[in-house]
Amino acid sequence: MTQAAAPPLLTLSGVVKSFGAVRALTDIDLEIRAGEVVAVMGDSGAGKSTLVKVIAGVEPADGGTLNWKGRAVQLSSPQHSQNLGISAVYQDLSLCDNLDVVGNVFLGREIRRGGVLDEMAMGRRTRGLLDSLSIRVPDARVPVASLSSDQRQIVAIARALLREPDLLLLDEPTQAMSTQQTNKFLDLVEMLRDRGLGIVFISHTMGDIKAVADRVAVLRLGRNNGVFNVHTASQELIVSAITGATDHAVAHRSTERKEDGV
Template identity: 85%
Template structure:
């Protein structure tokens, strides 16, 4: 496990988000540090994907305070989060199936030389990035529609990493993967964490959480329902927070405030 920094990359305090009369997030607090994987779990409708969209400015929060590396910031538009060093990979990946791997990575940010596309340089950078991730995609010039689920997810992550972010948000990345694909993907997440990235991992798979996360925050009906140290909290304790057996989650939070957990 990589050494985490003392102060958080990103801190959320009292974040609220509503859609009309529906309160999607209520008074959410969360911290993510460099070199740390923070997982977010919860049932459908808990507010997990909304939380990602709030952080990226896609769905700006109604109220709340955001701090980036100790400085209060606004996350009202996607450009705000991107300029800070926050990148996200959503469930739908937003890939162009008819384009190849290189084309997807540089879509909207193509490199040009003497006024024409510099295909050679874009190909070189793509291969170099995939190599640093220890990822093997045999041919970066094939349409992404022909790639298996794990490689499509990696293409989406590689595109996010082109911006050299400090914080990477992953929304249900292993949902469409086989067990073997998920294991290989989680190995890559660990490598990114060990390189010092902060990672927010949205997942409903307890195996994924236990494999790579350092802490897990549980959302229930848009509320914080416990933040647990993955290495010390039992699976039953986390599940009880997800299901709404709040006596366990509340007891754990009280213990943490007294210094008995992280």
């Protein structure tokens, strides 16, 4: 008897998010499986960062259905998403420059023994996390302010991995990196995928997407405008969906509304 395939880690169906009168996301469909990188692309204001915040529980969806491992859920808070197994690394990294690496990794989740910080335990755990990643941080006790862009990103990822998540959200992770730093970081993304993590990778750089993503979902004006297999879809096809030269879902829905007399 053939064993049934595992359900996707996360499935979004018809997800809607508004901020007052502004509709940021409309009827968003997305599926992320374990061991794959799903890129999200789109122009500024397309809804990419809002999508990450919805999944992370920072900005709960106003409507639609979200399923986690086949079970309907409401990602109502960051704590709820984290408890399920979802971790996010945002564009600004949210690091405290005056704290050392260990302090940043355990910020808000410090280990205490008898009411006293267990610096040795946190140091061991931090070094273990850093050693498991492909970009080296020379000393876990140096202030984060002294680190390079890729090293700072690694500290933020180590903090995200502390809870051993199943799904990792990366919002424009290579934006401030040099070409050499970016290449090292993309190797890390591939390594995490090979470990079985599902990864949502938001980027505006086609080269990064082509290097590590399995599929790319394009958002345009807060709507799905195509999901493409990165290995078979041409760069021109993806770019046309981003710019609106090819209005996949957007044009289809607009036609449906006109036919309905809306």
